[in-house]
Amino acid sequence: MSKRSESYGYMGVILRINLSSGAITREPLDMTLAEKVIGGRGLASYLLCHEIDPAIEPLSPDNPLIFATGPLTGSGAPATSRYVVVCKAPLTGTIACSNSGGFFGPELKFAGYDVLIIEGESPDPVYIWIDDDKVEIRPAGSLWGQFPVATEVEIKQATHPSAKVASIGPGGEKLSLLAGIVNDNYRLAARSGVGALMGKKKLKAIAVHGSESVTLHDPEQFWKATMDMHKKITNDPISFGSFRAYGTASLVNLINEMGAFPTRNFQSDTFEGAADTSGEALIQSVLKRNRACFACPISCTRVSEVTAGPFKGRGEGPEYESVWALGALCGVSDLAAVTKANFLCSEYGIDTISTGATIACAMELFESGVLSEQEIGFPLKFGDAAAMVRAVIMTGDREGFGDILADGSYRLAQRYGHPECFMGSKRLEMSAYSPRVFQGMALQYATSNRGACHVRGNTVAAELYGIPRYMPPEVMEQKEEMVRRPFQNSTAFVDSTGICLFTKFAITHREICALLAPATGIDFSFDRSIEQGDRIWNIERMFNLKAGFTRADDILPERVCEPSPDGPRAGSRALLQKNLDTYYQLRGWDEMGRPTAIKLKELGLEDWWGVCGS
Amino acid sequence: MVHITVKLNVSLRKYRSSLKINEEMPILIPSDTTLAELLEHILQIPAEEVAIHMVNGIKSDMDRILVEGDKVAFWPPVAGG
Amino acid sequence: MTHYQADAVVVGGGIVGCATAYQLTQSGMDVILLERAGIGSGATGRSGGGVRQSARVSGEIPLAIESVNLFQGLSDELGIDIDYTQSGNLRLVEMYDHRRPMQVDISRQQSHGLDVQWLEGADVIEIAPALRRQEIIGASYCPEDGHCDPFKLITGYFNRATQNGVRTLLNSDVHSIERNDDGGSTVKTQQHSVKAGSIILATGSGTQELCLKIGYDLPLVNARYESMITEPLPPLLRQMFGVASSDLFFRQTQNGGIHFGGGIIDEEEQEDVRTTQDNLEMAVSHITRLVSNLENANLLRTWGGLDPSTPDGMPIIDMLDENVFVASGFCGHGLATGPIVGHYLAQWVIDGNKPQPLAGFNRNRFDGWLQTKWTPSGSFEAALATQDTQVAGKSVAVEGVPFMTPPDFEQCDDEGAPHRLVVSPEMCTGCRMCEVACSIHHTQSVSQTDLRIQVVYPSDDFFLPIMCIHCEPVFCLQACTHKAMEQDEQGIVRVIDNKCVGCMDCVKACPTGGVTFAISRATVVKCDLCDGDPACTRYCPTMAITYRQADPACATKYKQLIDVHLKDRVTR
Ligand SMILES: Cc1cc2nc3c(=O)[nH]c(=O)nc-3n(C[C@H](O)[C@H](O)[C@H](O)COP(=O)(O)OP(=O)(O)OC[C@H]3O[C@@H](n4cnc5c(N)ncnc54)[C@H](O)[C@@H]3O)c2cc1C
Ligand code: SF4
Secondary structure (H helix, E strand, O other), rough: OOOOOOOOOOEEEEEEEEEEOEEEEEEOOOHHHHHOOHHHHHHHHHHHHHHHOOOOOOOOOOOOOOEOOOOOOOOOOOOOOOEEEEEOOOOOHHHHHHHEEEOHHHHHHHOOOOOEEEEOOOOOOOOEEEEEEEEEEEHHHOOOOHHHHHHHHHHHHOOOOOOOEEOOOHHHHOOOOOEEEEEEEOOOHHHHHHHHHHOOOOOOEEEEEEEOOEEEOHHEEEEEHHHHHHHHHHHHHHHHHHHHHHHHHHHHHHHHHOOOOOOOOEEOOOOOOOHHHHHHHHHOOEEEEEEEEOOOOOOEEEEEEEEEOOOOEEEOOOOOOHHHHOOOOHHOOHHHHHHHHHHHHHHEEEEHHHHHHHHHHHHHHHOOOOOOOHOOOOOOOOHHHHHHHHHHHHHHHOOOOOHHOOOHHHHHHOOOOOOOOOOEOOOOEEEOOOOOOHHHHHHHHHHHHHHHHHHHHOOOHHHOOOOOOOOOOOOOOOOHHHHHHHHHHHHHHHHOOOOOOHHHHHHHHHHHHHHHHHHOOOOOOHHHHHHHHHHHHHHHHHHHHHHHOOHOOOOOHHHHOOOOOOOOOOOOOHHHHHHHHHHHHHOOOOOOOEHHHHHHHHHHOOOOOHHHHH | EEEEEEEEEEEHHHHHOOOOOOOEEEEEEEEOOOHHHHHHHOOOOOOHHHOEEEEEEEOOOOOOOOOOOOEEEEOOOOOOO | EEEEEEEEEOOOOOOOHHHHHHHHHOOOOOOOOOOOOOOOHHHHHHHHOEEOOOOOOOHHHHHHHHHHHHOOOOHHHHOOOOOOOOOOHHHHHHOHHHHHHHHHHHHHHHHHOOOOEEEHHHHHHHHHHHHOOOOOOEEEEOOOOEEOOOOHHHHHHHHHHHHHEEEEEOOOOOOOOOOOOOOOEEEEEOOOOEEEEEEEEOHHHHHHHHHHHHHOOOOEEEEEEEEEEEEOOOHHHEEEEEEOOOEEEEEEEOOOOOEEHHHEEOOOOOOOOOOHHHHHHHHHHHHHHHEEOOOOOOOEEEEEEEEEEEOOOEEEEEEEEOOOEEOOOOOOOOOHHHHHHHHHHHHHHOOOOOOOHHHHHHHHHHHOOOOOEEEEEOOOOOHHHOOOHHHOOOOOOOOHHHHHHOOOOOOOEEEOOOOEEOOOOHOOOOOHHHHHHHHHHHHEEEEEOOOOEEEEEOOOOOEEEOOOOOOOHHHHHHHOOOOEEEOOOOHHHHHEHHOOOOOHHHHOOOOOOOEEOOOOOOOEOOOOHHOOHHHHHHOOOOOOOOEEEEHHHHHHHHHHHHHHOOOOEEEE
């Protein structure tokens, strides 16, 4: 069984591969789930909750790795390239949902599958080859130990020249909790340590080639909606202007100007070297050109190269967050070094944000005398570009002190008795918007279901660009509702459809629903999308509750709750506690942050674990 | 007259192409000049190209009156991920 | 009719023409200068002699700054004292209402790197004591501005040019320019015909008329300026002076005469160099109100002059046609910039690349203006530059970002040719939206096997859509032994589905890879140009594929690209 003929938008099939037994099975996708949780992030989270007890050990064979696409993935509407990887997160113990673009997700659809569930653990390194109906588990042989680019070349030779590959680098193989999954050479489903689980399963790569079509319920209407969205995106100054021309790194100077650019492990909020590592500097020095993911007019990907010097190299990026984590956060203002470190992260297959943040944390521990030069092997000072790059390599290789770095900053800080030096929440490191300045981000970091990340609810859109409407960053009032609905819930919806979040500057749920309906023939509407987003968020929340997280985990590091020491916003601080109760109320949760029975009923999740709620 | 500095960012630097990235341009302006006046009459940058304007790192209204020592910065529409 | 030949012909013996001719010969070019009257007989010889950077529109400031640098060494270079002094320019404010707009305008100029400042009335009197204190509220002061003797200036350039071998033909009114087959042109006057590789039109007030004759409608309107000079007086004024609220200018020349005047723009009909009683009286009463001790001075001479204006107060310096250049529209203050314009224009003529400092003066910045009627904003650009229209900066191109510059189709467009798909690979981001559009159009789904266009990825920064370009000879049609291909009168080749047996002979014959076998239909498929509205071009976000009347040479180039890049072809 491959694609089911009666399904539109969806392929209608879940492919399940058990690496312990070698069993390969195909299951029909329960289409009633489509209306409930759509696809991608929502669908995979829902499935995960049914597959496992959230309390299990993340790196156990029982923890499945779920690759899921959305109904729009591969549909050809603008920016429909996304797939997600869901599992219990090795880094955090929360639910993980890492998201990536490129061409891998659409190819999975073209091979006939919406979802790929990988269970068990292989005794020896293997890779999976999916060519439509033909699915094989093959020995990885010499691929083990290789960087993703080499892995892809070799796999394409062995399978099909236009196969699409998702693989792990040495980071994942060595179970680094910073490891992600790399597809299309350089793109990472990066956060939460999903690559470690793939490494634990001894699964080097998944290669896919497909020749099925994504069929559309109402092609004419779909094309109309597609062209309409195309027009909106290509007329949008952010999506089609700044992302395309400057990439995300054009934010560096802006956030720094605001005094919201966390520097030297959040010890400061302004970075004196910002200009040298800005998007504009990137264009002048390392940028070769832009390129696009599947069907994407935005084409924000930077193809870049450092042509000379010690940091010579070629690859993609760096993005805003990476420039920040490997730059300002480590006090490094050498763009060539930052770019090189970014290339290295894709080669080792490790998350740039968590890697940079972990090195920054180690730098602080070194400078405060907790870590010694002997322990690390060299002085690891803030601002030392060469030391930063060296630390990235060691982390990727788990070599020497890198063995400790490879488990992330939470464990590093704990290990040396300075938990206050971990700058994150739920063991995930925060990203490049200071919560001392953006009160919305503070609440988002603390309540995000996968830990302190920015993409689950990037309120900076409202608190800076004024999308959907401007709310000054320092204001507390109404931030709870803003974080909840137009950001967290909305992102959960968007991530579940297969379309890229970067379109959201130009379009709303309405345009996305206008695509979903003719693509699938299912009644997707604006009103339902609001509810779907809410439902998905609550499903994730309940997973976390069952995994043992409580209100006490919805917190921020003390450092950011204290006044910012310098810059234009000196004195401002995260005032999270004030918002949290109201946020819970708005969410329909009790004061411990658990969804109430009424809330669950409202979302049609009443039969969901009697454990939760009051 | 009051002294202020101005930063033009990203694509807006084309209006003063000699400015380096993040460079502060000092200018002396008449007292009581508003941000809007600065943009329209002194810098002569089309308002529709400016998405974000900050004074001393804080997003300000266009009718804000600039005072001695203000650091003004302008941005076209940009965003990150 | 006498025939001449030269490397370059400069038309117009004003400051721009003479400076350009001189600079060209400095690089060893053989130059002929054609002038309808005498050297300096246009605006140059009639000008006020002000050499200022201040009180210019923003786009001109950098050029003016460079020109002043050049002026500093000019007496030496030209071997004649041009009476150049850098005594500053004062732009006087007479009314409280103008104080603040002037301060704003000063800030604008400072923000372009010009050293200019606001002086209060008392400070103005301090440096220009002949002014009447009670009339002056304050002034903008640019210490590096100054003035020179325009006659000496142009004489210097002309003499040097002549020494360098420039041949000058006076009383030679150019009435036509013809293109020659060799890429050069022939310039004709009543008596002469001059063949040259490059033509430079520095024809001042004659530019509009001449350009119309050769097919270019430039937005130039001749404005008249009147001026006069008094008998020599004892030293009174050092600086160059202007007035914020009017067009009055004045200075004292080396031999003591007060040279003053202004622009007259309201009598549009009178495109000549007369002076009028009204205007002279106005100027006289204005200057005597501002400067003490002038009441009894005798006027020696009055005269008028024409200089064309443009809608935005900046000149047009551009290449009209291959090797035909124009520089005009100096809006009443081109004496100061003439030397630098001559310098860069010569550089452009010689090395063929437009010098960066001239980038903002191309004529197409007025594309939108040409449809609307406009009136010049003032002799010396609008006194208070607050109304300035910013014309630059609207284009989609992003400076410094190569892939944000739309492709240049000049090479391939050919109005006589049939419509074809044209690929600009440098724009392609590899997004495959063309494939999607094509597939939805032809199969109503996003198919992977029924593709009439496919994007290939020869490297990580070079992507290329592959499709049929309906090229000649029609290899596919010729290869088909089943008569399953047909070609219509536009040359478009289509597959006849029910005749195709899937033998793939055409696939092998196609030089681009544009014909492919579709497993799902068991026939070959190829581009049919969607009956004149190709879906791929509508969805492609970057203009990497466009549908246009293209010279067949484009198809050849595309085939070459495929040959180069697809030897080791990696699809998708
Ligand atoms: C009264 C007055 C005061 C001014 N004051 C100042 C000042 O203080 N400071 C300043 O910077 N600028 C001043 N200007 C402006 C300045 O003089 C001009 O902008 C500058 O001289 C223009 O130089 P040009 O070479 O382009 O034109 P011109 O000097 O006008 O030269 C053009 C020449 O081309 C010839 N010509 C035209 N058509 C043809 C043809 N078809 N065939 C052959 N020959 C042709 C004309 O006879 C003329 O000699 C003033 C102008 C005037 C009129
Ligand atoms: S749609 Fe345009 S940019 Fe995208 S792959 Fe096709 S030709 Fe290239």
